Amino acid sequence: MSTTTTLTSTLQTTQLQLRTAYGPVYRTVSTAPPRDCTPDEVPIIDLTGIYGDLDERLRVAAQVCKAAQDIGFFYIRNHGIEEDIIERARKQLVKFFEQPLEAKELVSGQRSKYFNGYVPSGVSHASPLESKDDRESFSWRYSPEYDPEPKDLNAIPPEVNAYVRGEEFVWEGTTHMPDFKEDVLRYWQACLTLSRRLVRIFALALDLPEDYFDKVTTYPGADGVFNFYRGLTPEAIEATKDQVGIGSHTDLQCFTLLWQDMNGGLQVLKGREWLKVPPIEGTFVVNIGDYLMRLTNDRFLSTVHRASNHSEHDRVSMPFFFGFNFNETCSVLPTCVTESSPAKYEPITCGDWCQLRFQQ
Numbered sequence: 001m002s003t004t005t006t007l008t009s010t011l012q013t014t015q016l017q018l019r020t021a022y023g024p025v026y027r028t029v030s031t032a033p034p035r036d037c038t039p040d041e042v043p044i045i046d047l048t049g050i051y052g053d054l055d056e057r058l059r060v061a062a063q064v065c066k067a068a069q070d071i072g073f074f075y076i077r078n079h080g081i082e083e084d085i086i087e088r089a090r091k092q093l094v095k096f097f098e099q100p101l102e103a104k105e106l107v108s109g110q111r112s113k114y115f116n117g118y119v120p121s122g123v124s125h126a127s128p129l130e131s132k133d134d135r136e137s138f139s140w141r142y143s144p145e146y147d148p149e150p151k152d153l154n155a156i157p158p159e160v161n162a163y164v165r166g167e168e169f170v171w172e173g174t175t176h177m178p179d180f181k182e183d184v185l186r187y188w189q190a191c192l193t194l195s196r197r198l199v200r201i202f203a204l205a206l207d208l209p210e211d212y213f214d215k216v217t218t219y220p221g222a223d224g225v226f227n228f229y230r231g232l233t234p235e236a237i238e239a240t241k242d243q244v245g246i247g248s249h250t251d252l253q254c255f256t257l258l259w260q261d262m263n264g265g266l267q268v269l270k271g272r273e274w275l276k277v278p279p280i281e282g283t284f285v286v287n288i289g290d291y292l293m294r295l296t297n298d299r300f301l302s303t304v305h306r307a308s309n310h311s312e313h314d315r316v317s318m319p320f321f322f323g324f325n326f327n328e329t330c331s332v333l334p335t336c337v338t339e340s341s342p343a344k345y346e347p348i349t350c351g352d353w354c355q356l357r358f359q360q
C-alpha cells in the first residue's frame with residue numbers, strides 16, 4: 001500500500017508600493033530569498049551582429065524582441081564599449097565618493113533644478129514601503145555640447161532647448177579632480193553612441209524601418225548616474241537586513257544600460273518572485289523603461305527591480321538612461337496595434353511622461 005503526501009508550501013508575501021506616472025500601484029511579492037536567474041530567464045545577447053550586415057542585425061533584433069517581451073531584461077556582450085573607458089569612469093566614481101562630504105556637497109543635488117548632482121545616502125526613497133535608499137549617487141543629464149554627434153550650439157531649436165536638462169555645476173564643482181569630467185563624459189558618450197545603435201535594433205525588433213527612431217533621438221534623454229552602495233561592518237550587515245540600496249522601481253524612459261561591478265546585488269521581479277541578476281564580466285544589463293512599454297502598447301515589459309549591498313565591500317554601478325527627445329510627442333507604435341487590440345495610451349512626450357512621475 002502506498003501513501004501519497006501532499007506538500008503544501010505556504011508562500012510568505014508582502015506588499016510593494018511602486019511609483020508610476022499616474023500614482024502608486026501595489027504588488028504582492030514573495031518574501032523568500034531571491035534565487036539566481038537562469039540563462040533562459042535573463043539571456044546574454046551577443047551584440048557583434050549589430051556592427052554586421054542586415055541579416056545579422058535582424059538576428060540580434062529577434063533576440064532583443066524575445067527578451068524584451070519575456071522579462072524586459074537582458075545582458076549584452078561584445079557591445080563595443082572599450083574596457084578602458086569603463087575602467088576610467090569606475091575609478092573616477094570611486095574617487096568621487098571617497099571624498100569628504102564637503103567636497104561632494106560642492107555639487108549637491110539641492111543646487112539642481114533637474115535632478116543633477118550629488119545625493120547622499122538615506123535621501124531618495126524609490127519605494128515607500130521599503131527603507132529609504134541606502135546609496136549615494138551622482139547624476140548628470142543630456143547637454144548638446146557634449147553629444148558625440150556634434151551639434152551647432154547656435155542652431156538648437158528653442159523647443160529642444162526648453163527641455164535640455166544638463167547643468168554645468170556638476171563639472172564646475174569637480175574641477176579639483178584631475179580628468180574627472182573627461183573620463184566621465186567619455187563613458188557617457190560611449191553609452192550614448194551604443195544606445196543610438198541599439199535603438200535601431202529596437203526598431204527592427206518592432207518591425208519598423210531601422211531608422212524609425214533616428215529623428216527622435218537627436219537630442220535624447222541621456223542621463224548618466226554613478227551609484228555607490230557603501231560596504232558595511234559585520235554588525236551593520238546583521239542589523240540592516242531589510243535595508244535596500246535602491247528600492248523597487250521601474251525605469252522611466254526607453255531603455256537603460258547598466259554597468260555593475262562584480263559584487264552583485266541587482267534583483268528583478270518575475271511574477272511574485274525576486275531573481276538575482278548577477279554580474280557577468282564584460283557585460284552590461286539592459287532593461288526596458290516605462291515609456292517604451294507604453295509606446296509598444298505593453299508588448300515590451302518595464303520590469304520592477306531593486307539593488308542592495310549587504311556585504312563588507314563597496315558596490316558600484318553606472319546606469320545610463322536613454323529616452324527620446326523630450327519635446328517629441330510619440331504615439332503607440334503602428335506595429336503594436338491591431339483592430340482587436342487598439343492603442344491603450346494617448347500620445348505624450350518623453351519629457352512630459354518623466355515629469356508626471358517626478359511629480360508623484
Ligand SMILES: O=C(O)CCC(=O)C(=O)O
Nearest residue numbers: 227246260266307317319
Ligand atoms: O545599481 C543597480 O544595480 C541598479 C540601479 C538602478 O536600478 C537604477 O539606478 O535605476
Ligand SMILES: [Fe+2]
Nearest residue numbers: 249250251305
Ligand atoms: Fe533602475
